Amino acid sequence: MPTKTATTLAAIAAAAVAAAATSAHAANPAAKPAMEKCYGIAKAGQNDCKAGPGTSCAGSATRDYQGNAWKLVKAGTCLSIKTPKGHGTLEPQP
Known part of the structure; x- marks a missing residue:
């Protein structure tokens, strides 16, 4: 005992x-961590949603690092994501 x-x-x-x-x-x-849209970091066909006029949603990016295609990333990390074209942005690019 x-x-x-x-x-x-x-x-x-x-x-x-x-x-x-x-x-x-x-x-x-x-x-879940806060997320934000990060433009210009997705490879072709790997974006999370809309990639400009005439596209619908996920997987519609036609080229790597397309400026108007985005992926969701942890908030505050987008601008630090490096790509061959520079880095991610919080606004769509041409």
């Missing part, structure tokens, strides 16, 4: 684990 001290320590440890799990969940309740 466990001693009173062992039982108390086990209860304290369980409470600490539960508190840590609760605070981690409150800080990030399985939230």
